[in-house]
Amino acid sequence: RVVAGRLLPSADAADAQELLRSVARTAPDDRLLARDVDRFPRRRRPATVLLPPKPRETEWTPILAYQIQLPGDILWETASARRDLLYVAGFGKGGAVLARSPWSETVQTLTWMPAFNYPHILEPGLDATRPVLFAGSPGPRLELMTFPRNDAIPHVTPAGTPPWFPDEVLGAAVADLGTVWVVREHLDRLVAWAYTQQGAISAIYPLPQLEEALPDGDSLRSFAPIPSVAQRLNLFAALGPRLARLGRDGAVATVDLPSNITALSASTLPDRSMVAAAFEAGGAVIFDGPDLSNVRRFAEDLSEPLLTFTRDGTLIAAGEKEARVFDTSEGRVYERAVFPVLGGRPVAAVPGPKPNEFALVMPGGEVRVYRIPRK
Structure with a gap:
C-alpha cells in the first residue's frame, strides 16, 4: 500500500x-x-490540457477596414490589383466573368462565352488606360471587350485577349514600362517572348535552365499555368521546384527551392526586390541578388497559402482558417501577427489601394480589405 x-x-x-x-x-x-x-x-483531477496560446494582438495585427461585395452567383477564381483598381475573374452561367472595382461598391462586369472552366491569365495594365490581358492558359481566346467609363472610373478600359497574343500560352506577366512577358512552348522548347504594349516582339529567349526541371514523362502543358510574375523589367517563372529569373538582356539566374512552386508574388518596393514562392505547405521569400541565394522559408505548417505583398513590403500568407503577417525588412522574414480567416478558404490575396492594406477575396464574392495599423 x-x-x-x-x-x-x-x-x-x-x-x-x-x-x-x-x-x-x-x-x-x-x-x-x-x-x-x-x-x-x-x-483524481483531470489532466490539465495546455492549449497553445492565442496569438497576441500587436500593432501588426490587421484590422478589417471595409468590405466590397461582388456578384454572388459567380465562381470567383483569381484576382489582381493595380494601384487604384481591383480585378477579379471567375465563371458564371453565362461564361467567363471579369469584374473591376475602384475599391468601392461600384463594380463593373464583363462576360465571355462559352461557359466552361479553364485556368486564367489575368494581368491588368499599369493603369486604367491600358488594356487588361485576360486569356486562357492554355484555353480559348477571349475577344476584346470594353469596360465603360463611369463616375468612379473615368476611363474606358479594353479587356480580353489582344489579336497579337499567341495561342497556347503557359504563363504571362506585365512588367514595368508595359513589357508583356509570355512563356510558351515553341518547337518543343520552353521559350520566353517579350512583347511591347502594341504587340511587337522585342525579344525571344529560350529557357533551357527552366525546362531541365521538367520531370521525365511530363509535358510542359501539364504545368499550365506556369507560375509567372514580373518585377521591374525582369520575368520570374517557375517549373516544379526551380525558379528562374530572366532579365531584359537575356541573362538567366536559377535557384532550386525545397518544394514545387505553386504560385509567385512580387514586391513592388523599389528598394527591396523580392519574390515570394508558395508551396503546398508554406513558402519562401527569395531576395533578389546576383545568384538568388538569399532564400528564407516561412509558415511551413500553413497548407497551400495564398501570398501577396502590401505596397510597403509586408508579406501576407493566407490559408483556409488563418492568415499570417510577415516583416521582410533586413533581408529576413519575421512572423509578426496571426489572424483568423472566417468563411472558408480565400480564392485570392492582393495588395490594397493604400501601402498598408491588402485584400482577401472570398468564394462568395466578398472582398475583405484589411489595414495594418502600425504602417
Whole structure:
C-alpha cells in the first residue's frame, strides 16, 4: 500500500486502475478499503490540457477596414490589383466573368462565352488606360471587350485577349514600362517572348535552365499555368521546384527551392526586390541578388497559402482558417501577427489601394480589405 500510495499521484488512468486493483486484493474483506479504492478515480483531477496560446494582438495585427461585395452567383477564381483598381475573374452561367472595382461598391462586369472552366491569365495594365490581358492558359481566346467609363472610373478600359497574343500560352506577366512577358512552348522548347504594349516582339529567349526541371514523362502543358510574375523589367517563372529569373538582356539566374512552386508574388518596393514562392505547405521569400541565394522559408505548417505583398513590403500568407503577417525588412522574414480567416478558404490575396492594406477575396464574392495599423 505504501508503494502504491507513492506511485498513484503520477500514474496515468490505466496504471492507476491496476495499482488500485492490487491494493484491493491485499484485503478483500476490508469494505472501507474497497470504498476508498472505488472513490479514488473520481477524486483524481483531470489532466490539465495546455492549449497553445492565442496569438497576441500587436500593432501588426490587421484590422478589417471595409468590405466590397461582388456578384454572388459567380465562381470567383483569381484576382489582381493595380494601384487604384481591383480585378477579379471567375465563371458564371453565362461564361467567363471579369469584374473591376475602384475599391468601392461600384463594380463593373464583363462576360465571355462559352461557359466552361479553364485556368486564367489575368494581368491588368499599369493603369486604367491600358488594356487588361485576360486569356486562357492554355484555353480559348477571349475577344476584346470594353469596360465603360463611369463616375468612379473615368476611363474606358479594353479587356480580353489582344489579336497579337499567341495561342497556347503557359504563363504571362506585365512588367514595368508595359513589357508583356509570355512563356510558351515553341518547337518543343520552353521559350520566353517579350512583347511591347502594341504587340511587337522585342525579344525571344529560350529557357533551357527552366525546362531541365521538367520531370521525365511530363509535358510542359501539364504545368499550365506556369507560375509567372514580373518585377521591374525582369520575368520570374517557375517549373516544379526551380525558379528562374530572366532579365531584359537575356541573362538567366536559377535557384532550386525545397518544394514545387505553386504560385509567385512580387514586391513592388523599389528598394527591396523580392519574390515570394508558395508551396503546398508554406513558402519562401527569395531576395533578389546576383545568384538568388538569399532564400528564407516561412509558415511551413500553413497548407497551400495564398501570398501577396502590401505596397510597403509586408508579406501576407493566407490559408483556409488563418492568415499570417510577415516583416521582410533586413533581408529576413519575421512572423509578426496571426489572424483568423472566417468563411472558408480565400480564392485570392492582393495588395490594397493604400501601402498598408491588402485584400482577401472570398468564394462568395466578398472582398475583405484589411489595414495594418502600425504602417
